[in-house]
Amino acid sequence: MAWELLRLGAFAFGGLGATLALLQRGLIDRRGWLQQHDISEALAITQALPGSTGIQVVAYLGWRLRGWPGALVAAAAFIAPATALMIVVAAASLALPDQPWVKGALTGIQVAVVGLIVAAMWRLARNQAKTAMFTAVLLASCVLGFFVHAVLIVVGAGLIGAVLGKEKSDG
Helix, strand or coil: CHHHHHHHHHHCCCCHHHHHHHHHHHHHHHCCCCCHHHHHHHHHHHHCCCCCHHHHHHHHHHHHHHHHHHHHHHHHHHHHHHHHHHHHHHHHHHHCCCCHHHHHHHHHHHHHHHHHHHHHHHHHHHHHCCCHHHHHHHHHHHHHCCCCCHHHHHHHHHHHHHHHHHHHHHC
């Protein structure tokens, strides 16, 4: 587990979306250690917590796999490559701040990361919004995300989900 998360951490460029895509491919598609709902559950739980959601998701998945020691090992293994790479990139950026190829490389990476985030979010949306009502919640959340604070959207969607879940169990 530590080796896999160390490997994934070395390629988790771009934040949460890219991280989720890599976790999906590495822990579910490639290794078969977890299910899609484990990542979705981790994301739902950690979104409400302060701090880095990506690291929290990794720690949660480590906990699912190996308990508390797994959570600690998973988080440490996952952030080790990013820490080392950040030090190297910061040093290079400071040493070569005016080089056009450095600025171009950073812009290229930023654009690629946006594409990875969109792909990861699409995969999550397809797996979670399985009814017309949850598809409506998904689309409304997407639109409202441009105008309303994320906390209000998450709380509102949670309340809608609770009502839908209650109606389903009552019916």
